[in-house]
Every structure is written in C-alpha cells, then in structure tokens.
Amino acid sequence: MTRIKxxxxxxxxxxxxxxxxxxxxxxxxxxRDDLPADVxxxxxxxxxxxxxxxxxxxxxxxxxxxx
Numbered sequence: 864m865t866r867i868k869x870x871x872x873x874x875x876x877x878x879x880x881x882x883x884x885x886x887x888x889x890x891x892x893x894x895r896d897d898l899p900a901d902v903x904x905x906x907x908x909x910x911x912x913x914x915x916x917x918x919x920x921x922x923x924x925x926x927x928x929x930x
Contacts, residue, residue, distance in 0.1 A: 874901075883909045 887906065890898060
C-alpha cells in the first residue's frame with residue numbers, strides 16, 4: 864500500500880496540503896482563541912510544516928544553511 868504524503872494529521876484524519884489551505888481559509892475570520900483546541904493544534908502544525916518546507920527549499924536552492 865502506498866503511503867500518501869500528508870501535511871498534517873489529526874487523530875485518524877490525514878490533511879493533505881490543499882485541505883489544510885482550505886481549513887486555514889475557513890477559519891481565517893475566527894479568532895484563534897475561539898477555535899476548538901484540536902483545530903488550533905492542527906493549524907499550528909500546518910504552520911510548522913510549511914516553515915520547515917520553506918527552510919528545506921531554501922537550503923536545497925543553495926541558500927545559507929541554518930541549523
């Protein structure tokens with residue numbers, strides 16, 4: 864069985880990158896403190912994964928390696 868590359872996971876639900884972007888758009892007008900804890904955790908995880916991906920892409924492009 865081929866494993867799908869995911870952007871985030873919440874319990875047994877895997878969020879692909881496009882679904883994560885949709886979740887972000889759907890919650891953009893809601894104060895972060897008003898969101899359920901699991902949604903806040905998921906959004907935080909998406910942000911960390913995106914930051915990691917950006918760092919990896921920058922490093923792959925010959926940018927300065929910051930460890």
